[in-house]
Amino acid sequence: MRCLVVGICILLAACGAPQPPLVASEVEITRPVPGRNMSAGFMVLTNNTDQAIRITSATSPQYEAVEIHETTIEDGIARMRALDELVVPAHGGVALRRGGKHLMLMGGGDTGATVSVQFFSDGAPVLAIEYSYPEGEE
């Protein structure tokens, strides 16, 4: 997937097309465990611009609320905290991974086959992604 994203970026650069400022790759959004209405989102966010991009909020039509959280494990204790913002450095990236920073999607109903997430920086949209669950996944 990373190869594909890099490949697309190279292709766009070769054609003179502007690179998208913010790109999400390696996206995975879990389905809620039965009986629960929350899930987690994991991905790599890459900033192609010369300036850091601050993600201050996110929404999803399939969920009541989306928050940016971080799990830390220190001295054997797992802690999860909401983050006020997620900064994607200029020409750099941020990985949202299991056991680290992640999206927490809360209050979801029947999520169907896809989940959409929109990211905002102080209210201005900066990225929209649509994730399709792998085929065969219940």
Added chain:
Amino acid sequence: MGPRNLIIALLLGLALAAGIFVAIRTQAPPPEASSALVLPAPTPLPEFQLVDHRGRAVDESVFVGQWDLVFFGFTHCPDICPTTLQVLSTARAALADEGREPLPRIVLVSVDPERDTPEILGPYVEYFGEDTVGITGSLDEVTRLASDLGIFFEKRPADGDNYLVDHSAAVLLIDPDGRFSALFSGPHRVADYVHDLPIVMQGS
């Protein structure tokens, strides 16, 4: 020394070398657990009165009769709890594929008994496999069990009425006599469990 004595001496020498070889082979150290911390003396669990994910009353005897991998977590936790339970479930399936016996149960003890009623806990634990058990009940009783096992947990307020629970990330192995016998402190990896569990469970 005549030729006959020389042959006898050679044979004796060979026998001695073979003996040393066999002795070294049989003294080869048994395989050791790589990530599990095996307790030198397994410790019995404290007495407690809780309920399982089907609402049945359970006490400490629920841990007698089989090996149990015990994780303290909660269902309002979208990241580390389902990830850990998935690791345990995948490891157990891998051991089953290898034809290993016995296979451990997976037990989730809720550190959020206020919200994790048996109705909530039931479908949640069953998602991680048939032989998975949820335990909940009164906060005092959960605290007694957890603290006796060195497990920490603490409620943290979040937005509005919401809250999160900080908790130990460790997985405990309870032996069929209901004694705490080994600790996996994490990070939890399927390969570590597949490697260590047969060693720890057969070595006891």
